[in-house]
Amino acid sequence: MSKPRTVIIVAGGKGLRMNADIPKQFIAVSGKPVLMHTIEVFRRFDAAMSIIVVLPREQFSFWDELCRRYNFAVSYKLAEGGESRFYSVKNGLELVSEVSLVAVHDGVRPLVSAEAIERCFAAAEKSGAAIPVVDMVESIRQLTGNGSVAVDRAAYRVVQTPQVFDAPLLREAYDQEFSALFTDDASVVEAFGAKIQLVEGNRENIKITTAMDLKIAEALLPEF
């Protein structure tokens, strides 16, 4: 039988202080805030799965207000964000049941497809650790000491989320001391010694971090 499934949606974008931009997860595209789209993708994917949303405490009341304004009634648990993404995931993990598969997903990636989510969970069920990747479309160059060199883009993959792991593995990996080399969950688990399986993501699954990304999401979201 399959293990129960959980997703930790990390929405740690800073802001809401005086003069700061509103974090992208709260900006409305295609009718509602980005983060609501993201939560809905997972609820549609699996009506029974546990959804944990990690938000900085200072954003709780603003989020509450948004949920009332948009009549947002999807069920999820709320966890408090930490100083950085690493500590936010750790906080979210405290709400995860011991025997399960845990996906960690960026709150600003509402365009992940159900197929990509399923591929990650299915692969992690067997291997313990699976992440979605897509081919590199553009040419790339690597910086060197005094210039740069063309490198073969076919040897690289672009990494997305959800990154899915066996819960005990992820928990143990996150018990390591924080390192600046931890750029995503896969790198935390890898530093712990586990092997990461790459599965096919979906190209639309962009991370919304700029005004340009918001326009792209607005153009692509209606089909999701």
Place this chain on the structure above:
Amino acid sequence: MSKPRTVIIVAGGKGLRMNADIPKQFIAVSGKPVLMHTIEVFRRFDAAMSIIVVLPREQFSFWDELCRRYNFAVSYKLAEGGESRFYSVKNGLELVSEVSLVAVHDGVRPLVSAEAIERCFAAAEKSGAAIPVVDMVESIRQLTGNGSVAVDRAAYRVVQTPQVFDAPLLREAYDQEFSALFTDDASVVEAFGAKIQLVEGNRENIKITTAMDLKIAEALLPEF
């Protein structure tokens, strides 16, 4: 005094055979075919510069028809495409005057900014070879023999066009025998022994190769 400026716009997308998709350069976004947007960007950038459009011969009549249908009256010279991008650029180069700076640009990149074009020409005026790059936004992994490893995305740049060169240098570089390692003009010039200067591109300047890219361009073009 500045050298005269030329751009070779390479629009080599295959298609137009029975049952093949129409090449993306001919698909209308924001009111007209992609390639017309691209040509207009350079004409707006410099009313006097020489613009050379390289198209496969079998697409000449279809392009003519499009130009009539859209009343496209921007001035440019047409060159015949070759078997591959390498030979298309070579053909375009035959129409370039000896003493000039030559930009080579993808026909399916209508979103390049005037500022990025100017930065490339200005840098190539001094260094002889300059290309626009942008930071890598997403995490990346490098494939290894039996898996993959996280690599530091800060050490990489995404390569765009226009790639701008001193005409004699580019011509001599393109006199080399073709190699499968030639993925763009910079790699041809680099194989010839010249150093490539990286300048700042603009993130919107995507290469339109998929249906998703067309939607993105439709969302971003109105501001250009």
